[in-house]
Amino acid sequence: MVNIRSLDPSASPLDYYGAELRRLREEAGLNQAQLGDIVFCTASLIGQIETAKKVPTRRFSEQLDAALMTGGVFSRLVGLVLKSQLPNWFQPYAEMEAKATYISTYQAQLVYGLLQTPEYARAVLSVDHSDKLDEMVAARMERQRILEREHPPVLCVVLDEATLHLEIGGAEVMRKQLAHLLSFLNHPWVQVQVLPFAVGQHAGLMGSFTLLRFEDDPDLFYAPVYGGGHMTANPQVMRERSVGYARLQATALSREDSAALIARVMEERYGHQPGPAVA
Known part of the structure; x- marks a missing residue:
């Protein structure tokens, strides 16, 4: 039996998405099974998304737009839906990150979210968000669209060398994650540097932090804290x-030397190991 649960479109971006999907599907004269066959x-x-029980993906949204000829309605909505899946405390930062023209970050343990692979992100997020892991990974990948x-x-x-070994x-x-970092070596707008263990004490000892700069708004400092x-x-x-970040950049390896270190760790620590000999 088709689920016809009433939705309050103003309750959340996910509810609004579901209500719009139901409305436009019905306007097209399609039931859920018929639309499912098309996409x-x-x-x-289809029913789970219409009733806000499941979060849509960007690919699904693009398929809906093509099937229902919406002019990109769902491709635009899905960004809001995925952003809403981020923790409430993190959403203000994500909004400012998306508006920034310059992002400068030092990471003490983990690869910065904008450079994480889906597999790496899934492993990181599984520690605290195992109940909605797919949604959290999709939200993190959505951030990277900037x-x-x-x-x-x-x-x-600037990545502490520890991020390569953890x-x-x-x-x-x-x-795969380190290979992804190497893919940015010649990127015109992304610079990755590694702060080697040999540096000793440095300006990032208090932990990870990020500086956001904007065209018209005041600069912002952000630091993660527990919870x-x-x-x-x-x-x-x-x-x-x-000033601290400038010192970190000056102390870190050059872009090219950082790539060489990443490649070396990738091969020596995470290279494919031969299996046991077969008798």
Whole structure:
């Protein structure tokens, strides 16, 4: 039996998406099974999305737009839906990140979210979000779309060497993640540097942080804390952390030497190991 649960479209972006899907499907004279056949999914999935029980993917949304000839309605809505899946405390930062023209970040343990592979992100997020893992991974991948814009932000990343050695998700996941980092070597707007262990004490010892700069808004400082994050536009904090970040960049390996270190760790630590000999 078709689920006809009433929805409050104003309750959330997910509810609005579901209500619009039901409305436009019915206007097209299609039942859930018929639409499912067109977009290559089950009637059950259509029903779950219409009743806000399941989060749609971007690919699904693009298929809906083509099937229902909506002019891109669902491709536009899905960004809001996926953003709403981020933790409440993180959403304000994600909104500012998406508006920034310059992003400068130091990461002490993990690869920055904008550069994570889906597999690496899944392993990281599984620690605290196993109940909605697919949605969280999709939301993190959606954040990365800002790097695909016609005018993307400039992204400067300094990774502590520890991020290369902390095995997240297993050797194969790490190998793919480090290969992904290497793919940015010649990217015009992304710079990845590694801060080697040999540096000793440095300006990032207090932990990971990010600086966001904008065309017209005040600069922002952001630092993750347990169960949340701290964001401020305090000029003195920006002054101190900007100097600290400049020192980190100056101390870190060059772009080319960083790539060489990443490649070496990828092969030596996460390279394919030969299996046991067969008698």
